[in-house]
Amino acid sequence: MLYYLFEFLEQEYQLTGASLFQYLSFRAAFAIILSMGFSMVFGKRIIRYLKKQQIGETVRDLGLEGQKEKEGTPTMGGLIIIFSTLIPVLLLAQLSNIYIVLLMCTTVWMGFIGWLDDYIKIFKKNKDGLQGKFKVVGQVLLGAFVGSVLFFHPQVKVRTEVDPIGNSIETVAEVFETKTDVKATLTTIPLLKNNEFNYHTLIEWLGIGSQYTWLIFIPIVIFIITAVSNGANLTDGIDGLAAGTSAIIVFALAVFSWVSGNVNFAAYLNIMYIPNVGEIVVFISAFLGALIGFLWFNTYPAEIFMGDTGSLTLGAIISVIAIIVRKELLIPLLCGVFFVETLSVILQVSYFKYTRNKTGVGQRIFKMAPLHHHFQMLGFHESKIVARFWILGITLAVLSIVTLKLR
Numbered sequence: 001m002l003y004y005l006f007e008f009l010e011q012e013y014q015l016t017g018a019s020l021f022q023y024l025s026f027r028a029a030f031a032i033i034l035s036m037g038f039s040m041v042f043g044k045r046i047i048r049y050l051k052k053q054q055i056g057e058t059v060r061d062l063g064l065e066g067q068k069e070k071e072g073t074p075t076m077g078g079l080i081i082i083f084s085t086l087i088p089v090l091l092l093a094q095l096s097n098i099y100i101v102l103l104m105c106t107t108v109w110m111g112f113i114g115w116l117d118d119y120i121k122i123f124k125k126n127k128d129g130l131q132g133k134f135k136v137v138g139q140v141l142l143g144a145f146v147g148s149v150l151f152f153h154p155q156v157k158v159r160t161e162v163d164p165i166g167n168s169i170e171t172v173a174e175v176f177e178t179k180t181d182v183k184a185t186l187t188t189i190p191l192l193k194n195n196e197f198n199y200h201t202l203i204e205w206l207g208i209g210s211q212y213t214w215l216i217f218i219p220i221v222i223f224i225i226t227a228v229s230n231g232a233n234l235t236d237g238i239d240g241l242a243a244g245t246s247a248i249i250v251f252a253l254a255v256f257s258w259v260s261g262n263v264n265f266a267a268y269l270n271i272m273y274i275p276n277v278g279e280i281v282v283f284i285s286a287f288l289g290a291l292i293g294f295l296w297f298n299t300y301p302a303e304i305f306m307g308d309t310g311s312l313t314l315g316a317i318i319s320v321i322a323i324i325v326r327k328e329l330l331i332p333l334l335c336g337v338f339f340v341e342t343l344s345v346i347l348q349v350s351y352f353k354y355t356r357n358k359t360g361v362g363q364r365i366f367k368m369a370p371l372h373h374h375f376q377m378l379g380f381h382e383s384k385i386v387a388r389f390w391i392l393g394i395t396l397a398v399l400s401i402v403t404l405k406l407r
Contacts, residue, residue: 028281030092036292070301074303100283107317143222154183158275187199190330200213224319232314239301251397284321349369
């Protein structure tokens with residue numbers, strides 16, 4: 001809204017300073033400051049309100065040290081992150097940009113699914129919350145919506161070395177010189193020299209035309225969003241872990257969005273240029289500021305938990321951003337903490353069922369899953385576990401950024 005207001009003031013009255021809002025860097029910086037300020041100022045008020053309404057976490061007894069002390073800590077803190085993200089975006093972003101619209105819809109939809117889960121846990125006194133199948137349905141619907149928009153919307157285009165028909169263009173310089181934007185289901189494979197991959201290749205051998213690539217593209221998008229959203233949810237188990245890890249991932253995605261949306265950086269790095277995608281840096285900055293502001297209250301000992309309202313939303317937003325900037329195949333590395341946490345649960349459950357069926361007695365690989373609880377059972381304090389997971393997350397984020405040139 002402020003973007004359009006100051007655009008009008010600049011065009012009609014040449015108001016001093018109004019042109020600043022045309023600069024992406026200024027709006028991104030303003031967004032992160034505004035979202036941090038909102039989350040830190042209003043976060044305390046929200047916490048007091050939640051305490052007054054007795055909207056507290058019901059903690060299951062897992063036998064972990066310090067667990068019972070967290071009983072009654074306010075939850076649904078994901079609302080702080082959601083509002084602190086959306087308000088600066090509404091004020092500072094170009095709301096006509098399809099990528100901004102897509103990310104706002106993702107935030108609202110998954111925020112609603114997570115809020116519904118928390119509502120059932122707290123007000124309906126049902127510890128299981130929303131049934132898993134309904135969560136998955138919500139994630140599938142979101143994935144189908146995101147995949148459909150990215151495939152069919154006319155504003156979603158790329159400028160790259162290979163056009164969707166498969167005609168090779170010899171040099172990157174020639175592509176940027178011709179300024180040809182094309183519709184293509186292209187993505188980036190990290191660490192490979194010729195690192196662009198067209199999803200149409202997966203069905204081309206069947207003799208199916210590129211116009212039907214959505215048959216494979218949309219299911220892939222659904223799988224990615226569902227996997228990352230649930231991975232973030234599993235990671236949200238100790239104070240500050242999910243929010244801090246997400247902030248690190250989001251910062252790396254901001255770098256990818258900035259260079260992919262800037263024609264000069266894209267040409268220099270010899271990467272895919274995605275028209276109009278630079279605008280999502282404003283959204284990412286607001287999201288990053290909201291996460292940092294929320295961490296002010298969520299670090300050990302936490303004054304508030306994000307609940308599924310926050311954790312499901314975090315994973316969904318991260319996955320959608322990665323898909324938009326064509327870095328979804330980098331998710332296992334960039335979101336390595338989420339990946340390892342999810343893998344630990346899959347291995348634990350699978351091995352337990354396998355040994356129970358084979359020997360009659362179920363055995364476990366870890367003392368407890370997800371993985372952060374395993375380290376708690378080994379006697380590590382949760383603040384040390386969180387700090388070390390953050391260090392791992394930073395390392396993975398740096399390695400992910402390095403892949404821009406390492407190929």
